[in-house]
Amino acid sequence: MSKPLDPRLVRLSAPTRRWIIIIAILTAAKSVATVVMGVLIGVTTAGAIEHGIEQTTLNTQALTALVLTVLIRGALAWAEARFAERAANEVVVDLRARTLTHLAHSDPRTVDQGRWRTLLGHGIEGLGPYLTGYLPALAATVIATPLMLAVVWYLDTGSMLIALVTLPLIPVFMWLVGTLTAGLTERRLADLSALSDQLLDLIAGLPTLRVFRRHRDMAREVDRLSHNHATSTLHVLKIAFLSSFVLEFLATLSVAIVAVTIGFRLLAGELSLVVGLTVLIIIPEVYAPIRQVGARFHDAQDGLAASGEILDLLSSTPADTPSRGEVGASTSIRVVFDQLTATGRDGDRPDRLSGVAEPGQLTVLWGPNGSGKTTALLAVLGIATEGVTGRAEALTPEGPVTGPALWEHCVYLPQRPVLDPTSIGDEAALSLGQRQLVAFNRALGRSPRLLLLDEPTAHLDAASARDLLVRVRGLCDAGATALIVSHDPLVADFADKIVEVDSRAAHPHA
Known part of the structure; x- marks a missing residue:
């Protein structure tokens, strides 16, 4: 299974470093806004249920604050989406340019042109979903999940303990799925590369094949390669759909356990309505980032597979040949x-x-x-x-x-x-x-x-x-x-x- 974040990508790509800083700030701000929303909704709803909707000025103030918080969170989500698309384009362009520069200074006898054509074309475009979806979800898992757990712990220790027991089930399942998916994704890229090479060779040699009336013989080979690519793609999609279903089921079941427990404790008078409602609103946000990581994992695999080989190249021998000597404007060579x-x-x-x-x-x-x-x-x-x-x-x-x-x-x-x-x-x-x-x-x-x-x-x-x-x-x-x-x-x-x-x-x- 690939690392969630390759350190070489951070080291070699300045746009990636900038995007990680931006997403960390936005995620932290969104997490705070989510906690405030949960508290305000809990306070407002509990007050309306216990004392009546028309009663206190506090409810009006809480509603006003809630509206402002929703608007702020919406603005943060918009900023994240906008910066994500821009960052993805910058990273792809940066890595593609650096790789082409490296390949241009490499011995052409050692360069697999078909393979790099696929990696720098379709393959590296997979970094878009990785940077716009998977990386923000990963940042939310690192920043938002601990924050939400701390808030739940402050409000209700029992709910926090249930979350701590059920939360590790999702990453364990993700690891199992990732181990299976990595090989399938690499096979899919290999099949696509073989198909691309065959088509380019066929196009280049088509005039000669037509002269000797052999152009139709290549159709069977193209059909075979197309079938291999379609089969490997379907295998990846099957795993993606199955894993998404299981992730949703585990997260929903975990939230349901917390909700049922809170319900019984409310009936027993062990919790106040404000605390119970606030925890019910916040507890899904504990699981949401990890669910998003699982849901976005498959979208990012093409980009991770392609960027892995690109980073291997950029991290190997330097692209530049050492400079030696000087040449003047009129010096003979x-x-x-x-x-x-x-x-x-x-x-x-x-x-x-x-x-x-x-x-x-x-x-x-x-x-x-x-x-x-x-x-x-x-x-x-x-x-x-x-x-x-x-x-x-x-x-x-x-x-x-x-x-x-x-x-x-x-x-x-x-x-x-x-x-x-x-x-x-x-x-x-x-x-x-x-x-x-x-x-x-x-x-x-x-x-x-x-x-x-x-x-x-x-x-x-x-x-x-x-x-x-x-x-x-x-x-x-x-x-x-x-x-x-x-x-x-x-x-x-x-x-x-x-x-x-x-x-x-x-x-x-x-």
Whole structure:
């Protein structure tokens, strides 16, 4: 069973810390208002029963105070709902941005893109119900339940003892349900991830499947995965409905026991009517927070499961690569590969790559797809580190430069650049080649000293590709170093040097 509140979420997420403070203050204020309401209702009702409705000024004053207390409690409930939605959005956005930043600085060979696509999409959205429902209920359990028990104890020790005996039944049952639900929820997320991956792969390969008339064969696999997801979802829902029923039954039975006991003691004259009514009004509030925790528990499981993996990632190795060295505005940067080898699932790619990219030159890493050219660029940036041996360094006359010190003066253009999220609405319709050009144009404003370009002409027409290479050549003439991954003959025509990834030999381009 997951912890009710993961300490790492509090430590890593500033919006979560702010929300916990706000919910604690609001819960304490609501609890006080509830106690005042209970006392006022008990006093007013008992006075009306014992002395008549029209009698005393005290009843009028109590009614006025009761109305004000109800309004205050309503305002506090409204504030809680409003702040809850805002806090949930802030936490989800914060964790998603921090995770994407971490993944962007991680070795892409080790990132399960399908799994993270599910976690950062549907999975992390489950934190909304957790933060808006489960966490406030948890805060009420910690703050309101002890306060209500103390008030009941002050008014009637016997009722408090009954509550102490019956109250632990609910958390014990919640623990049993949570132990069963955790595994089912993780299975549901795994089924959803598999279904998402299969659909994305099917969409990407649909043109090829249609050419060979095999597109209908995938329907059975999609049906199977859909059935698995539906089955795992139904299992979670069954447990949720059953546990909700049992929680309500236990809480209602516990309140009924207190009520019956108070009734007999009123008949025996052991309690006053004011105390009996006040305890009857307040005693349900002792169980209400724990009931809400149980009712909201299942809503929060998707978010807890997703956030667990996210927090594992954020709590592991730091996202930032250590910075070393300095690069001036006119400092030259050269890139050196010396026996660079990256071991992965498909073997060593690249395998003992050696070569040099000099300032003022356009150097091309030339080789077939899957030979490790992109990995070589990521090794220079310090992103690809797992299973990497040999050297891939950016050097200035003063020595090696790595991390942010290098990135500030470097342009890295991946095959699929991600544009600024704030303008994605205007750029969503751009083709992949157009997005590459937009990203390239934006990067040039930083006057880079090193350009690392991954297949920059693969999605461009001949005229656009030639224009891009002319601009790269202009930067090289100004002293920049350009290292381009490609197997495009046009790029080879512009190259000063070609480094063969397969043969591990560098030679001037004729």
